Amino acid sequence: MKVKNHIVLMADIIKSRKSVQKRLMEDFIRITECINKTNSKQLLSPLTITLGDEFQGVVKSVFDACTVIFTLEEEIIRQQVDFKLRYVLAEGTIDTPINPEIAYGMLGEGLSKARKALQESKNEPSRFHIELLNSSKSQALNNSFLIYQALINSWNVKKDYELIIAFLKVGGYKQVAEKLGKTRSQIWKREKSLKINEYIAIKEIIHYIGN
Template sequence: MKEWIVMGDVVKSSDADQIALQKNFAELIRMVNESFHEIIASPLTITLGDEFQGIVKSAEDVATILMALEEYKWGLEIPILLRYSATLGEIETKINPVIAYGMLGSGLSEAREALALMKSDDDRFILNGNFPKKRQMALSLNLLLEMQEQWKWKDREIIKGYFKYKDYKIVAEVLEKDVSLMWRRFKSLDFTSYQKRKKLVNLIYGDRE
């Protein structure tokens, strides 16, 4: 049966403090699993120190999970840059609802091979399988990832505040910053463009706003 398989790994993980990386990567995976358990068929599972895999229930759920990973990572203690592979492919064994481990199928192999090939590519997301709107789906998510990659870790508190509150006035109050300064930072980080790209992803993946 064909399932939506998601995989990812940390870019340049060997350059990071390994203990801090493993701790923060594990926390990121835990947060996403906890928040989106209802759309996950087999939970995101760290298979190596810097890689994960899981199975979600639909194409729309692929986008939801990857966008959550990107937004939640700003709440971590260290910066983590991820690249992703998603495949609509065959899994011959029973889906494990507890841990995404021990399952077999050509879809898993395809997703893993695609992720390995991406290490020499500029894109951070690749789609595999036979389904409509494949090119549009891949492009829209890569545009969103490209936007996030432009943001700097030094702005982490502002970015984290934006994802939590959406309102620059609330973020200014929480961070005890000048309101006009926070408005300028929201403008310079171009959160409006981010929302447009996110809306595009939602339209293409789920045919919804």
């Protein structure tokens, strides 16, 4: 019988001990529940908070895992929560039955690999760590996520919140200009300075690699 490998997604809150715990946990729970609803079709087992500031889940594919990560990152921006997540995507076996209701009590190489990678990545600058059986694919995704992270880090979300959200939700500068009541010239310049087209492009590249 052929052993089936699964895609495990884990994440933790960066520097959570320095944050106000009650507010942080409320935000973390709300974001996680939101993703479990909006991305239920991508999840074999839902994102489940395990150690207070960490979650784990089982995703149908690498492509779907990338979609979940993108949705998480954009939802964090949309809800203006004050934390960032460190992600690990690992491929491996799961020995116990996959629970479609909660990602808890499962055992296997995939989960052990993800847990180890999450611990080892705590002192690394990248927030995205991919460990697939195909090492070339892993490297390509890790490099691409570095670019994705740099683009997000370049945004001043507090200053440009309304504009960033409009671009993520509405699309091109013409539609955003109409929605915000600004001139097309103004919004075109901001689209360039925020590197919105580059952001969309790197998401498409990551999806292409992960497919």
